[in-house]
Amino acid sequence: MTSASRSKSAFQIMGQFWSVAFLVVALISLEIWTQIQYGRTFVFSAYNIQAILVLASIPLIIAIGQTFVIVSGGIDLSTGYVLGLSSVAAAQVLNLASPHMDALPALLVAGAAAVLVGAMAGRVNGFIVATLGVPPFIGTLGVFGIARGMAYLLAGGGSTVAVRNPILEAMGNGSIFGVRAPIFFAAIVLIVAYYALRHLRFGQYVYAIGANRSAAERVGINVKRQIASIYTLSGACAGIAALGCCARYSAGAPQAGEPMLLDSIAMVVIGGASLFGGSGTIIGTLIGALTIATVQYGLVVVNVEPFWQFITVGLIIIAAVLIDQAKGKFL
Amino acid sequence: MTLSRRRFFQTSAMGIAAVGAASGASFAQDVRKPRVALMPGLTTDSYYTTLRAGAQVAADAFGLELIWQGAPDFNPVTQVPVLEAVIAQQPDVLLIAPTDTQQLVAPLRRAHDAGITVITVDTYIGDGVYQTGATDWSFPLSAIASNNIEGGRLAGKALGESVGGKGKVYVAHFRPGVSTMDEREAGFRAYVQENFPEMEVLGTQYNDNDASKAASQFEAVFARTPDLAGVFGANVFSAIGAANGVRAAGQSGKVKVCAFDAPETIIGDIRGGLVDLAIAQHPAEEGFFAVSAAVATFNGQSIPTKISTGFTVLTADNLDDPTFAKFIYK
Numbered sequence: 001m002t003s004a005s006r007s008k009s010a011f012q013i014m015g016q017f018w019s020v021a022f023l024v025v026a027l028i029s030l031e032i033w034t035q036i037q038y039g040r041t042f043v044f045s046a047y048n049i050q051a052i053l054v055l056a057s058i059p060l061i062i063a064i065g066q067t068f069v070i071v072s073g074g075i076d077l078s079t080g081y082v083l084g085l086s087s088v089a090a091a092q093v094l095n096l097a098s099p100h101m102d103a104l105p106a107l108l109v110a111g112a113a114a115v116l117v118g119a120m121a122g123r124v125n126g127f128i129v130a131t132l133g134v135p136p137f138i139g140t141l142g143v144f145g146i147a148r149g150m151a152y153l154l155a156g157g158g159s160t161v162a163v164r165n166p167i168l169e170a171m172g173n174g175s176i177f178g179v180r181a182p183i184f185f186a187a188i189v190l191i192v193a194y195y196a197l198r199h200l201r202f203g204q205y206v207y208a209i210g211a212n213r214s215a216a217e218r219v220g221i222n223v224k225r226q227i228a229s230i231y232t233l234s235g236a237c238a239g240i241a242a243l244g245c246c247a248r249y250s251a252g253a254p255q256a257g258e259p260m261l262l263d264s265i266a267m268v269v270i271g272g273a274s275l276f277g278g279s280g281t282i283i284g285t286l287i288g289a290l291t292i293a294t295v296q297y298g299l300v301v302v303n304v305e306p307f308w309q310f311i312t313v314g315l316i317i318i319a320a321v322l323i324d325q326a327k328g329k330f331l
Numbered sequence: 332m333t334l335s336r337r338r339f340f341q342t343s344a345m346g347i348a349a350v351g352a353a354s355g356a357s358f359a360q361d362v363r364k365p366r367v368a369l370m371p372g373l374t375t376d377s378y379y380t381t382l383r384a385g386a387q388v389a390a391d392a393f394g395l396e397l398i399w400q401g402a403p404d405f406n407p408v409t410q411v412p413v414l415e416a417v418i419a420q421q422p423d424v425l426l427i428a429p430t431d432t433q434q435l436v437a438p439l440r441r442a443h444d445a446g447i448t449v450i451t452v453d454t455y456i457g458d459g460v461y462q463t464g465a466t467d468w469s470f471p472l473s474a475i476a477s478n479n480i481e482g483g484r485l486a487g488k489a490l491g492e493s494v495g496g497k498g499k500v501y502v503a504h505f506r507p508g509v510s511t512m513d514e515r516e517a518g519f520r521a522y523v524q525e526n527f528p529e530m531e532v533l534g535t536q537y538n539d540n541d542a543s544k545a546a547s548q549f550e551a552v553f554a555r556t557p558d559l560a561g562v563f564g565a566n567v568f569s570a571i572g573a574a575n576g577v578r579a580a581g582q583s584g585k586v587k588v589c590a591f592d593a594p595e596t597i598i599g600d601i602r603g604g605l606v607d608l609a610i611a612q613h614p615a616e617e618g619f620f621a622v623s624a625a626v627a628t629f630n631g632q633s634i635p636t637k638i639s640t641g642f643t644v645l646t647a648d649n650l651d652d653p654t655f656a657k658f659i660y661k
Contacts, residue, residue, distance in 0.1 A: 038420075051415040159509065162433045173437045249407055249434035259402075259409045293412075300400050300416030306374045310403070 018323050019271050019287040022316070026291060030298040037302060048301065050180050056293035057186035058244045060286065062257065063264035064193045065122075065237025067285045068230050070268050071197070073210040073277025074129060074136040076231060079238045079264065081147035082121040083257025086242035088154045090114035091161035091252025094168070103167050110165075114246070115239040121147055122235015126228030140231075151254035160251040172247030185244055189237070194282040206230060210277030266313075267292055270320040291316070365423035365629035367622060368398040370414065372428040372454060373405045377594040377660040378614050379428065382452065384661055385615030386426070389622035397622065398422060407434040418442050424625035426475075426618075428453040432510065436468045443470045448628055450475065452621045453614070454511070462636045472628055475621050475638040477612045479511045482591065482642050483518025483565075486610045488526070489644045490519075490561050490589040493607055497529035498560025501552055503569035505540045515565045515591055530560075538569055545572020546579065553580050561587040564606075567594060574605040593645055594660040601647050609645040611658040616640040 027043050034042040042048055062079045069076045094110035101109075121143060128139035155161050174181045197203035205226045208216040217223050238257065245256045271288030273280025295316060299309045369386050371379030383399055390397040400417050402409035410430045417425065418441065425447050429435035436456050443449050449471040451459070457468030459476070490500060500523070502516045520532050536552065538545040545568065553559050553576070562577070564570025570590030577586050583604055590597045593611035600606040617640050624634045649655040 045419070048419055051412075051419060055412040055415065159506070160431060160434065169437070173441075245408065248437075249411070249431070250437060251431070251434050253407070253431075253434070255406055256408050259404065259406060297412065297416045297419075300413050301419050303398055303400065303420065306399075306401055306403070 019284055019291065019320070022270065022320065023287055023291045023294065026294050026298065026316075030294070030302065033298075033302045042298065042301065046178075048297070050183070052290065052293045052297050053183045053186075054180050055297055056289040057182040058241050058248070059260040059264050059267065059292075060186050060289040061189050061237050061241040061244060062260055063267040063285050063289055064189060064282060065234035066264050067193075067268050067271070067273060067280055067282060068197065068206055069136075069234050070265075070273050070275060071210045071277060071280040072206045072227060072230050073213065074227065074230070075140065075265070075275070076122075076125060076234045077137065077140040077261065078121065078125055078143040078147055079234060080257040080259075080261035081144050081151055081254070082118055082235055082238040083242045083245065083260070084254040085121065085147040085151040085154065086114040086118040086239040087245045087252035087256050088151050088161055088254055089117040089252070090243055090246050091163045092154060094163045094165060094246075095161070098165065103165050107165055107167050110163075110168075110246075111243050114243045115236050118239020118242060119232050119236040122232040122238070123228065125235065126231035129231060130224040130227035148254065155252070155254050159255070160253045162251045163246060164250070168247045169250060172244070172250070182244060182248060185247075189240055190282065190286060193237075197282050202226070202229070207278060210279075212278075263292055266317045266320075270317065288320075362393065362626065363630055364393060364395040365625055366398070366421070367395060367424045367426065367625045368400065368417045368420065368422035369452075369618070369621070370410070370417060370425065370427040371399075371401040372410075372430050373403060374401040375403050378453075378592060378612070381660040382428075382614035382618040384618065386618030386622045388615075389619045389626075393622070393626050395622075395626070405430050407431045407438075410435070411438045414438050414442065418445055418447065421445075422447060423629055424448045424450065426450050426452050426621040426625060429456050430454070432456055432458075440467075440470060448472055448625070450621055450624055450628075452476065452617050459637070473624055473634050473636050473638060475617050475624065475640065477617070477640045477642060479514035480518035480521075481639075482610055482612065483515035483520075484522040485518075485642050485644065486515065486563050486565075486589050486591060486608075487519040487522030489608050489610065490563055490587060491523055491527045491530060493587045493589070494530070494560040496527045499531045499533055499556055499558060500561040500563065501533040501559075502535045503545050503548065503562055503564045503573045504535045504537050505566050505569060506537055512565050516563075519563050519565075538572060540566070540568045542568045542572035542575065545569050546576035549573045549576025550580055553582065553586070559586055561589065563589045563591070565591050567592050567597060570597060570606060570609075571600065574600050578605055592660070593658060598645070598650065598659050601645065601650060604647070607646065611643045611645050611660075613640045613642065613658060614660065615657075 030042045034040050066076055090110045090113050093113040094106055097106040097109045125140050125143050128134045129136045171181050205221050209223055209226060213223060246252050267288035268285050270291055271284030295313055386397055400413050402413050407430045425442050429451055439449055450473045451471050452475045455474045457466055459474045461469050461471045463469045502519060504516055505512050523530050523532050536548040538548060562573040564573045574588045577583055577588055587607045589608040590606050591610050593609040597606055597609050620638050627634050643658045645655055
């Protein structure tokens, strides 16, 4: 397995090279564009960099969970509404707990509820995919619908559940030493996930299952149990992201994660992961997230008409996958 | 109905005349031109594209550049990142239709703190009462919007008159908790109850903005209420669905359909006889007055904290009259 993982890392370095190149090209183009159009810098503006990092932060947390799933050869389509369900659950728990305790313990209880609800939804995905053997594309789509309905039910039919908690507000909209708080929030998840995928035995199992499932079974990995854990992890990430959403918008909302689902998958793929499993890294996903956030944010700054922004992001995703395929052929 | 229509028409006519004078006269050079950004609730809706067209008229009149940026769906999660990028463009005035009364408060305060004047159009934050200093959300200068309770009352009047002041009607509604639609429904109910003693407003039907669901709901209500006289479709899809239900039940012309909002689809349905009335809001007016207010405040003038724009009732009889046709959304 050591030699296999070594040759894999050569692929991974190459994949990351291309995604970094993409990001650099995007930043240089935007810099030139803003210089010409407004006579201002894009890249060397602390406001712009922070806004991009904040924009990337919550989708990145979902994308990190998705990275584990995709590397293992699966896909999790439920994360958008699992995020929504977890955010509504956290908001309701926070509103129930707040009259009875201080801000911090109430927030801890609500945070635990968000992660727990997300992880439970993920565990259901894991059961459907690993134990019942339903293809992940279909199984997680079913959970997508279930989570969506439950989120709206739990929100009482309304579109949002407003929350008030000073610590939560600071987490979403405050700054620490001039750096906006959501950036720290995502960074912590990033570091833990990086360590888990790269250095823990669990991470090695994820690659092994994605690269060759039957081989993984033969060497004695309990594949079903590992797959269940992988989907649980993805759900828990959606729960963590839900807490980030609650913090940023001072409300839980069923539809909060819907726009992030496809973006988060694109982030993983731009980061060099293969949808067939076996390759992909957390750093790659980070770069994918930064690329999408930079383009989405930058095109507004240079005032490109909104519909051209979709087209641009779409083209970037296709280009990234084409490069990914070419890389497979020529290396 | 005629009176209110005429009054609203006059307000907008006066506004246009004022700007015509301003741009034509020599003092136009003394007017400092702000950089104005306009952010809709969503970019893919004819209400907001019409609002943009009205704003562009004012922007052209004042000779200023109008930044137009927004997200494809009505969701704070997609609107807030666009807002942050718009803040980076450092406009002097931000005109925005916030996608949530609570969730946009903190992000908009960031724009305010960056020295940008915030004015809300169409939707609002908090309760829409600004400049009191008493609430977290009172920092925007002005709320420019149509009064949805008044719009609902106008729908009640128009539909009530159209059914001859008697019979049963109901409201086809999107989803409880959507403030603008709840207000339309409340205004509609209040007007009918106060003015048409022989009419009855049945229970509201919620359709999740799904036209086919609204259609089958009409058929179900009609099945148990054969003497149904009319439906108020409180938004576009509710009205389109109810109208299709009326046609399926073979009741076109007998059961009156009143739609709220006037995009081309509804106008087509009026011409085809599926819809009888449409309450057109005046999004172009909102855009026009929003830009005018931006210029005024940038030049040190005071502006009202609330500007209410009007409504027009469109029917098959007045659609081709240019005085009315200009209220069809573009």
